[in-house]
Amino acid sequence: MSKISHVGRLIAVAVVAFLTMGSASTAVRYNDLGHKMMCVCGCNEILIECNHLGCPDSDRMLGELRASIAGGSGDDAILTAFQDKYGPTVLAAPMLTKFNIVAWIVPPAMLILGIAATVVLVRRWRLRAAAAPSAPPAPYFPAMRERIRRETEL
Amino acid sequence: MPTFGSFALLLALALSGYTLLAGAIALRQLATGVRGRVSPERLAETARRAGVGSFVATTAAAFALVWAAFNNDFSVAYILHHSNRALPGPYKFAALWSGQEGSLLLWAWLLSIYGFVLRLRHRVDVKLTAYASTILAGIQVFFLLLLNFAATPFSLASGPVAQDGFGLNPLLQYPEMVIHPPMLYLGYVGFAVPFAFALGALMMRYPGEKWIHITRRWTMVTWLFLTCGIFLGAHWAYSVLGWGGYWGWDPVENASLMPWLTGTAFLHSVMMQEKRGMMKSWNVWLIFSTFLLAIFGTLLTRSGLVSSVHAFAQSSIGTWFWTFLVIVLSVCLFTFILQRDHLKAENKIESLVSRESSFLFNNLVLLAACFTVLWGTLFPVLSEYIQGNKVTVGAPFYNRVAVPIGLFLLFLTGIGPLLAWRSSSFKSIRKNFVLPSIAGIVTAIVVIACGVHPWEIFTTSDQGSFYSFIAFTLAAVVVTAVGSEFLRGAGVIARHTGQNLFASIVQLTRRNTRRYGGYIVHFGVVVIFIGIAGSAFNQSKEEELGFRQSVNIGPYRLECQSYSQDSNANYDTEYALLDVYRGGRKVTQLAPEKRFYTASQQPSTIVANHSTLAWDLYVIYAGKNPDTGQPIIKVFLNPLVAWIWIGVGIVVLGTGVALVPNMTAALAASRNRATALAASAETVAARGGD
Numbered sequence: 001m002s003k004i005s006h007v008g009r010l011i012a013v014a015v016v017a018f019l020t021m022g023s024a025s026t027a028v029r030y031n032d033l034g035h036k037m038m039c040v041c042g043c044n045e046i047l048i049e050c051n052h053l054g055c056p057d058s059d060r061m062l063g064e065l066r067a068s069i070a071g072g073s074g075d076d077a078i079l080t081a082f083q084d085k086y087g088p089t090v091l092a093a094p095m096l097t098k099f100n101i102v103a104w105i106v107p108p109a110m111l112i113l114g115i116a117a118t119v120v121l122v123r124r125w126r127l128r129a130a131a132a133p134s135a136p137p138a139p140y141f142p143a144m145r146e147r148i149r150r151e152t153e154l
Numbered sequence: 155m156p157t158f159g160s161f162a163l164l165l166a167l168a169l170s171g172y173t174l175l176a177g178a179i180a181l182r183q184l185a186t187g188v189r190g191r192v193s194p195e196r197l198a199e200t201a202r203r204a205g206v207g208s209f210v211a212t213t214a215a216a217f218a219l220v221w222a223a224f225n226n227d228f229s230v231a232y233i234l235h236h237s238n239r240a241l242p243g244p245y246k247f248a249a250l251w252s253g254q255e256g257s258l259l260l261w262a263w264l265l266s267i268y269g270f271v272l273r274l275r276h277r278v279d280v281k282l283t284a285y286a287s288t289i290l291a292g293i294q295v296f297f298l299l300l301l302n303f304a305a306t307p308f309s310l311a312s313g314p315v316a317q318d319g320f321g322l323n324p325l326l327q328y329p330e331m332v333i334h335p336p337m338l339y340l341g342y343v344g345f346a347v348p349f350a351f352a353l354g355a356l357m358m359r360y361p362g363e364k365w366i367h368i369t370r371r372w373t374m375v376t377w378l379f380l381t382c383g384i385f386l387g388a389h390w391a392y393s394v395l396g397w398g399g400y401w402g403w404d405p406v407e408n409a410s411l412m413p414w415l416t417g418t419a420f421l422h423s424v425m426m427q428e429k430r431g432m433m434k435s436w437n438v439w440l441i442f443s444t445f446l447l448a449i450f451g452t453l454l455t456r457s458g459l460v461s462s463v464h465a466f467a468q469s470s471i472g473t474w475f476w477t478f479l480v481i482v483l484s485v486c487l488f489t490f491i492l493q494r495d496h497l498k499a500e501n502k503i504e505s506l507v508s509r510e511s512s513f514l515f516n517n518l519v520l521l522a523a524c525f526t527v528l529w530g531t532l533f534p535v536l537s538e539y540i541q542g543n544k545v546t547v548g549a550p551f552y553n554r555v556a557v558p559i560g561l562f563l564l565f566l567t568g569i570g571p572l573l574a575w576r577s578s579s580f581k582s583i584r585k586n587f588v589l590p591s592i593a594g595i596v597t598a599i600v601v602i603a604c605g606v607h608p609w610e611i612f613t614t615s616d617q618g619s620f621y622s623f624i625a626f627t628l629a630a631v632v633v634t635a636v637g638s639e640f641l642r643g644a645g646v647i648a649r650h651t652g653q654n655l656f657a658s659i660v661q662l663t664r665r666n667t668r669r670y671g672g673y674i675v676h677f678g679v680v681v682i683f684i685g686i687a688g689s690a691f692n693q694s695k696e697e698e699l700g701f702r703q704s705v706n707i708g709p710y711r712l713e714c715q716s717y718s719q720d721s722n723a724n725y726d727t728e729y730a731l732l733d734v735y736r737g738g739r740k741v742t743q744l745a746p747e748k749r750f751y752t753a754s755q756q757p758s759t760i761v762a763n764h765s766t767l768a769w770d771l772y773v774i775y776a777g778k779n780p781d782t783g784q785p786i787i788k789v790f791l792n793p794l795v796a797w798i799w800i801g802v803g804i805v806v807l808g809t810g811v812a813l814v815p816n817m818t819a820a821l822a823a824s825r826n827r828a829t830a831l832a833a834s835a836e837t838v839a840a841r842g843g844d
Contacts, residue, residue, distance in 0.1 A: 038546050044404065046549060049397040088543050093551035094533070099541050103533045107526040107555050114518045122511060125502035 029069055033078060034062065036093070040086050047092075061086075156230050156308040159218030163259075163308070166211035166266070167298035169204045170291050177201035177288030184281070185358070198284045202273050205287055208294060209270035216263040219256060219307055223249045228319050231311040232256060238319040238753035240723035244332050245322050251335045252326050254456060254471070255307035260336065261452070262297040264343040269294065272347060278368055285354025286347070293346050296478050304471050321753025324725070328394050334386035338410055341380025342448040345413060347372045348420075349445035352438050356489050359496045363431070366424050371813060373424075373441075377417050378809045384410050385802045396759035396774045398694060398790040400798070403552045408531045409451030415524040416444040419517045426513050429575065431500030435490070436517070438497060442486045447524070449479055454531070507583065512570035519566060523559045530555070553617060561624050564683055567676050568632035571639050590634040597630035598623070618690030625687035629680045636673045636680075664817035671812025678804030681797050688769075688794025696788040698779050699730065708791040710771055711735040715743070717785045725749040727760075730775055730785045734764060746775035746787065769793040 034048030041057040043050055047065075050058040061082075068078045082090050094100035180198035183189055190197075219232070223246040228234040236249045236256065251257040269290045276283040301307065325331075348369040355365035387410065392400035401407060420440040426432045453475035490497075503510045530547040538544045572586040601623055602608070608623035644658035653661065663670040697705045699714040706712075717730040729747040733740055744762035751758065764771040772790040779786055 036550055038548060045397060045402070049399070089534075089546045092546055092548035093554075094537070094545045094547065099537065100545060103529070103537075103545075103547060103551065104555065107522065107529055107559075110525055111519070111522040111559065114522060115515070118511075118514055118518055119506065122503045122506050122514070126505060128502070 026069055029075065030065060033065055033069070033075060036079060037061070037065075037082055037090050038092050040090055155218050155222050155225070155227060156310060159215050159222070159308040160306070162211045162215035162218060163298060163301050163306075166208045166215060166262070167295065167302050169208035169211060170294040170298055173201045173205040173208060173291035174288060174295055176204065177284060177291060181285060181288060181358075201291075202276060202284070202287060205269055205273045205291055208291075208298075209266040212259075212263050212266040212294075212298075215301075215307075216250065216259055219259060220247055220250055222308075223247070226319070228316045229310055230307075231309050232307045234311045234316055234319045236319070236322055238321040238724075240753070241319075241322055241327075242724070244329070245327050248326060248332045248335075249322060251339070252322055252331075255301070255305045257335070257339070258297060258301055258305050258471075259307050260339055261343055262294065262301060264336075264339055265290065265294050265297065265346060268344060268347050272350075279364065281358065282351065282354055282360060282365060282368070285358055286350040289350035289353050290346060293350075296474075300471060300474055304474055319753065321751055324749065324751045324754060324756045324758035325394055327724075327751070327758070328390060330386050330390040330393070334383060334390050337379050337386055338383030341376055341383050342410075342413065342451065344372065344376030344379055345417060345441070345445050345448050347376065348441050352441045353486065353489060356438060356493050356496065359493055363428050366428055366437075370424070373417070373421060374809055374813055377414070377421060378806065380410070380414050380417065381802070381805060381809075384414060385799070389799065392772075392795070393761055393763065394759065396761050398692065398772055398774075398788075398792065399689070400795070403530070403549050405531045406451075406455050408527045409454045412524050412527055413444045413447040413451060415520050415527070416440055416447055419520040419524075420444060422513050422520075423517050426510055430510065432502070432510065433514075434497040434499055435494065438490065440517075446479060446482060446486075447528075449475065449482065453479065507573060509570065509573045509575045512566060512573050516563070516566045516570060519559060519563045523556060523563065526552075526556045526559060553621075557617075557621055560683075561621065561628060564625065564628045564632060564680070567679060568628060568635045571673065571676075572635055586635075586638075589638055590631040593634035594627050594631040598627045601626045622687035622690040625683050629684050629687075632676065632680045636677050639673060640670065661817070663811060664814075667814045667816055668812045671808050671810070671814075674808030674811055675805050676808075678801045678806075678808055681801030681804055683801075685794045685796070685798030685801055688797070689792065691793045693791040694789065696776060696786065698782065698784050699732075699787050700782070700784045705787065705789060707771070707789050708769065709736050710741075710791070712744070712771075712773065712787070712789060714785070714787070723752070725751045725758075728775065728778065728785070729760075730787060732762070732773060732787070734771060744771070744773050746773045748775045748777065765796050767794075767796055770795045 031048065035046055037047040039045050039047050039050035039055065039058045039061065041050070041055050043055065047058060047061055064082075065078065068081065073081070079091060079095065083095070088094075094103045096104065176197050179190070180194040180201060183194035183197070219230075221227075222230045222233045223237045224243070226233070226237070226239050232253055232255050233249065236253045237246055241249075249256060251260045269287065272283060272290065273287055276287070351365050351369045351372075354360070384407075387407065388400040391402065391407075395402075420437060423433050423437050423440060427434055427437050453472060456471055456475065503514065505511065530551055533547045534544045568590060569587075572583070572590070574582060606619050606623050606626070608620040611617050611620035640659055640662065641655075643662040644655055647653065647658040647661055648655055651658070651661075693707060695705055695707050697703075699705060699712075699717075701714060701716065704711050704713040712732045712734055715731040715733050717728070719726065719728045721727065727747050727749045729745050732744045732746070734742045734744055742764050744764060746762040747760035749758045749760060750756075759774055762773045764773075770790070770792045772792055774788040774790075776786040776788045778784065
């Protein structure tokens, strides 16, 4: 029993180590969060990529981001704080809240539904084809042979 | 010249209107058998000639605008706002499409060129071409109405004539901007031709699939133009916008991607109709959607519906486009409902594991990708309507939602060619999939060994490593699948003819250019995916560099040799000269610039890029520190970017191969010509001629 719990503890440690492996450093978080927000000057560029001369906003916003990370705030808290200050358009993609969830769910749902519908449709066609009486064997037909040769190219 | 241009536009509208009306009456008479004073054949011929005339008139209008640009005619408001005296010649020509009115004139002009070629080649099928010509004239009338009454390119500037113009947007003063928009527009406009043929074929209940044969080349050439246009745009964004990337999921970029996706789906699914008489309704709707999306894309950039850095100024022409879209959609729906029994499939898919199924899934995934792009582009508008506030749907959304769909498509690109038509047996699947699967597994191991850790997706919010791992693995699968298709066929030819492998591959390709050209295109797409996968490992640094100071990135060291400023009639510039060293050896010198254009009073970045197969060393002059006066240099190390442009070259090559007639077909055609010549020679000889 103790052996099993020992192995279990080892697995738990390994899982935790695996999950926290490469956990984000400050620079990584700065880069990551900078890519999740937009510059608000109207240039429509990702905050950390905004590069136009004399931008009135990006330097200040990046400064605020650095300060927030240094202040120990979590990623979600930082994003929420920016959203509260600059409005929802500051986020480069909608957060998973209320109606915005729809933005994330609809495209994959459509794809899955499409695939499922296609599979059902093809199965139905196949079953219908199997139920239909089979055609009598085709007589020897040189034109058909020629067509097959053409379609298989060789 | 403005008077001449305005008159030419009015004349073009009158001639297009005649083509539409006379064509419609003639076709109606032919369909119902009711004959008027003039026979429908003669009426249709006058309509065709008027269509040719409208091409001449639209060309004259386009010429008038370019003439005005080259002659600095600032009495024309459009020229005043989009050109200036110091603007170099090629950019004066580009002024034609740098503004709202000019680009609409370009649309109309290109459409008239397509219409001209179509009407010249009317003998391919006189009746079907007459339908297509009439439908094209309808589209042309819309654009000429816009140009004559809503967005007039020849309207005069108010007040006294200015001495100089306001200049061209600096972002557009780049060599690619001279070819990127026309390419893109050739793609957008070109889809009007297969659309017109499809709608015409449906209206006249055209028997068989000949309309697909007629439009196949049109569609492929159009698709090629759009592909080149999109990637030239990406290259322009990479070289000019200076943010280190080539695709920002901007609404205007998305607008060009949507018709490309449905057009690609159409190019695949028409093969099902040609080979097995399936998916007829689907194909008709695919080409309808492609054209509608091309118009919708034009609407997006001009109506102010979504905000974009690329969009033209907000204007009232959005209403015109919405009206046109509704009319086109209504005509398509009405015709489809009326004639849908004509589109009954001759066969059904018999197995989930077959070439047909793979085409179907490929179509589904392409449409899902198109829907995702459309959804992401329009969601801010939907959000504002429902929640009362706009949200941004940018790169992080598409990276999470669209990229997996793209990778699924890459997977289908690999397995599709390995499946047989109708049904694939387990044995053949096993036989065909062994090699690609091994290649995929080996590549996966090598990629992990090289330091790409896909499991990082569980520990960080960055999906880049995971996506690139999947992309590299699938790329190996697809390349092996495509390669084995070539080798298998070439092996048989080599055994039969004794030729070497390369000659056998060439002969194999010439025997079925469409199939093997298609495989080359798939190979090109894989190369593009490899290039895009490299973006997961981009690095960047920003530093202030004084004289002899240096910055290190990857294997490179950049040392500042000098920094200075200069000016000419068109712009003032600040630049830095940076020596690039690798392993202690100087490899090149880069000169990133920041320009300030005098006429438009706007700044622009001129990126310096040292591109190799492994990576691009991409350098931007970000500005000057006002305290020290030293330049701030931003350096990016972007892996594998060159592969994207190489991949596009391969796609162009593959499409070119697919456009060439098959060797056997070409031989048969030349044999027929020879027989016909011999017969006519015999006739002449029998008549006693020499």
